Amino acid sequence: MSPSIDLAVVIPTYNEKDNLHLLVKSIEKSLEGCSWEVIFVDDDSPDGTAAWVRDYARDFPNIRCISRIGRRGLSSACIEGMLSTSATYLAVMDADLQHDEQLLPTMLNALKNENFDLAVGTRYMPGGSVGDWEENRLKTSQFATALSKYVFNITLSDPMSGFFMIRRDAFEANVRKLSSLGFKLLLDIVISSKSSLRVKEIAFNFKSRHKGESKLDLRTAWDYLLLLIDKKIGNILPVSLVSFGMVGTLGVAVHLMVVRFCLTALELPFPQSQSIAVVIAMIFNFFLNNLLKYRDQKLVGIRFYSGLLKFMLLCGIGSIANVGIASYIYQDFGHWFVSVFAGILVGFGWNYGATSLFVWQGKKR
Ligand code: GDD
Numbered sequence: 001m002s003p004s005i006d007l008a009v010v011i012p013t014y015n016e017k018d019n020l021h022l023l024v025k026s027i028e029k030s031l032e033g034c035s036w037e038v039i040f041v042d043d044d045s046p047d048g049t050a051a052w053v054r055d056y057a058r059d060f061p062n063i064r065c066i067s068r069i070g071r072r073g074l075s076s077a078c079i080e081g082m083l084s085t086s087a088t089y090l091a092v093m094d095a096d097l098q099h100d101e102q103l104l105p106t107m108l109n110a111l112k113n114e115n116f117d118l119a120v121g122t123r124y125m126p127g128g129s130v131g132d133w134e135e136n137r138l139k140t141s142q143f144a145t146a147l148s149k150y151v152f153n154i155t156l157s158d159p160m161s162g163f164f165m166i167r168r169d170a171f172e173a174n175v176r177k178l179s180s181l182g183f184k185l186l187l188d189i190v191i192s193s194k195s196s197l198r199v200k201e202i203a204f205n206f207k208s209r210h211k212g213e214s215k216l217d218l219r220t221a222w223d224y225l226l227l228l229i230d231k232k233i234g235n236i237l238p239v240s241l242v243s244f245g246m247v248g249t250l251g252v253a254v255h256l257m258v259v260r261f262c263l264t265a266l267e268l269p270f271p272q273s274q275s276i277a278v279v280i281a282m283i284f285n286f287f288l289n290n291l292l293k294y295r296d297q298k299l300v301g302i303r304f305y306s307g308l309l310k311f312m313l314l315c316g317i318g319s320i321a322n323v324g325i326a327s328y329i330y331q332d333f334g335h336w337f338v339s340v341f342a343g344i345l346v347g348f349g350w351n352y353g354a355t356s357l358f359v360w361q362g363k364k365r
C-alpha cells in the first residue's frame with residue numbers, strides 16, 4: 001500500500017454483521033491495485049457489527065470502524081466517516097451488497113481522470129435497474145424522486161441513490177451546508193452545492209439485499225420530508241421546531257374534530273366534549289410520536305401501553321402547568337393572549353422534554 005490513501009469507502013451499518021465478510025472480500029477484489037481504506041460507521045448495532053469489524057481490522061489495517069453510541073442516522077454516519085479520512089476520493093455504499101462494488105474503479109476513474117466531481121450509481125438510466133422491488137416500493141421511490149426533482153429542479157436521474165463517490169474537496173466545500181437528516185445524503189449534497197458539481201452518472205443494477213432487513217420505514221419517509229423542508233426554509237426556521245410543530249398541529253386538529261363531533265353528533269355538553277378530546281388527542285399524539293421513532297426505539301407490546309400511561313400522566317402535569325402559568329400571568333398582567341401563549345409554551349416544553357426523557361428513553365441493551 002502506498003503511504004497516501006486514494007479512496008475511502010464509507011459504509012454506514014446498522015445490524016449488518018452477516019453481510020460484512022462477503023462485502024469486504026468483494027471490495028478487496030474489485031479495488032486490487034488501488035490504494036484504499038474502508039470505514040464502517042456503526043450506530044451501536046445490537047448484532048455486534050462493530051466488534052466484527054474491529055476483529056477483522058486486526059489483520060487488515062485499511063479497514064476500520066467508527067462506533068457511535070446513542071445516536072442514529074444514515075446521512076450523519078456517512079458524513080462522520082467522510083470527515084474522518086484524508087483520502088482524496090470518498091465513496092458511500094450500503095453494507096448489504098445491493099450496490100455493485102465492481103463499479104468503484106469506474107467511479108474512481110471518472111473523478112481522477114475525467115474531471116468529474118461526483119460519480120453517481122444510478123438505477124434509472126439504460127443499463128440500470130431497481131432489481132426485484134415490490135410495486136409499492138418502486139412507486140414510492142419514483143414519487144419521492146419526482147418530488148425532489150420538481151421542488152429543487154434537479155436533473156440527476158437518481159438523486160435518491162445511496163451509492164456515489166465524490167472528491168473530498170467538493171465534499172468539504174459543501175459539508176457545512178448539509179442538513180444531515182435521514183437517508184438521502186446524495187440529495188443533500190446536490191442541493192447544498194446548488195448543482196455546481198460536475199456529475200457523471202453510471203448505470204447499475206440494484207441487487208437484492210444479501211442478509212438482514214432494510215431499515216427504511218416511516219421514520220425514513222418523515223426524515224425525507226424534513227430534509228426537503230430544511231433545504232427549502234431551513235435558514236428561516238429550525239427544522240426540529242417545524243417537525244415538533246407539525247405533530248402538535250395534527251394533535252390540535254384531532255382535538256378540534258373530536259370536540260365538534262361530541263358537540264354536534266353526540267350532543268354532549270362542552271366540558272365532557274373537551275375532556276374526551278383531550279384524552280383522544282393525547283393518545284393520537286403518543287401514537288404518532290411512537291410511529292416516528294426509529295424502529296428499534298419504538299415501544300411495542302406491553303411497553304406500548306405502559307408508555308401511553310406515562311405519556312398521559314406527564315402530559316396531564318403539562319396541562320396543569322399550562323393552566324397554572326396562564327392563570328398566574330393573566331392575574332398579574334390581564335392580557336389573555338400573552339397568558340394563553342405562555343401557558344401553551346410551558347406546557348409544550350414540559351411535554352416534549354418530559355416525554356422524551358421518561359417515555360422513549362431508549363432501550364437498555
Ligand atoms: N450507521 C447507521 N445508522 N447506518 C444505518 C442506519 C443508521 O441509523 N440506518 C441504515 N443504515 C445503514 C444500513 O445498515 C445499510 O448499510 C445502509 O445504511 C442502507 O440502509 P438499508 O436499510 O439497506 O436501506 P435501503 O437499501 O432500503 O435503501 C437504500 O437504497 C435507497 C435507494 O432507494 C439506501 O442506500 C438509501 O440511501 C437509498 O436511497
Ligand code: MN
Binds near residue numbers: 094095098
Ligand atoms: Mn440496502
